[in-house]
Amino acid sequence: MATLKDLPTVLLIEILSRLPTESLLRFKSVCKFWYALINDPINFSFQDKCIFIKRRVMVNFQHFTYIPSIIKFSLAPDRSMSILDVNNPFSYTAFFVICGHSHGLVCLSFNRDIFLFNMTTEKFHKLPLSILHYPGDIYDIDFSSTNAVGFGYDSKSRDFKVVRVVEFGSQYGETNLPARVEIYDLRKKKWREIESAVCGRVTRAPTPQMHHKGTYYWWAYKEGRTNIIHTFDMSEEVFGEISVPNDVVNERMEYISMGTLNGSIIIFHYSKTGNEKTFDVWEMEKDVVLWSKLMTIGPVFGVEKPLLFVNSDELLMEANEGRVISYNIKTHVTKVLPIKGLPCVFVDTYLDYSLVQY
Incomplete structure (x- = not known):
């Protein structure tokens, strides 16, 4: 038998x-x-597709808080959807940042504190504190701060890594000391410093960033405030830079976001004002730093900004009044999702629901 x-x-x-x-x-x-x-x-x-989304909600008439939520899309014919709110590990601040995801793990950070969230077990794991410091009596350093954090998967070592770029300064002004870089290996459960030159500077405010196929991408700038995409190869452990389309070289961060579509990296560039907005989608050719305008979406009424593509036809967007809508780029049909926050607050990342545990 x-x-x-x-x-x-x-x-x-x-x-x-x-x-x-x-x-x-x-x-x-x-x-x-x-x-x-x-x-x-x-x-x-x-497996079921999930979105890890950060939304701002009012606690009372004077205060608000950020709630991490999971939106889970079923791939079954009924296309059902469920929403789960999870506890915010950053109870002391509203300004934590989503710093990438891989295989069902999501990285969240605020300055020195970094957490990994497991989408399957719905548990947080706090990483040890940074190992980087300069002795103050020698370099007159008063503080260190996190410039960038990225999380991803190294296919060569078959391990997850967190990379952190640290800057140092003094209360009397900027120092000439270079940024330093450390990596946390999830299997070894400890930090180590690496020697790798940083190509640009990631702004302190939340900016477009993501992990894709073993490389982490931050929106950053160089001297003269020219926009670039700052990269980090998780396997080779080196930084790099990618030029951006001329239309967005000098654009402000709040009108740009990054994502993926059909395996390619894309940039959203959206209009600033008006009830009817349009969104340009730029696509980077695979393995080639060459951008082409893939499509222009809209005008769409009552929409603030695009969030991400769920599939090749379905785009999630933040609408006015803190709503999230699904928009079919072919049929132009919209559907309101049962999730809401205060306007212009959604931070998102698209996830494949997987079964990795640590």
């Missing part, structure tokens, strides 16, 4: 993919083969 172990791997994946996440987590302990099979994001990249 045939058993499950006799099934072709492709058929076994097809069967497992129809099970709820909770069952898959239990089945990982059946044997080493099942553990590797279920834990491989390539096999289960077609």
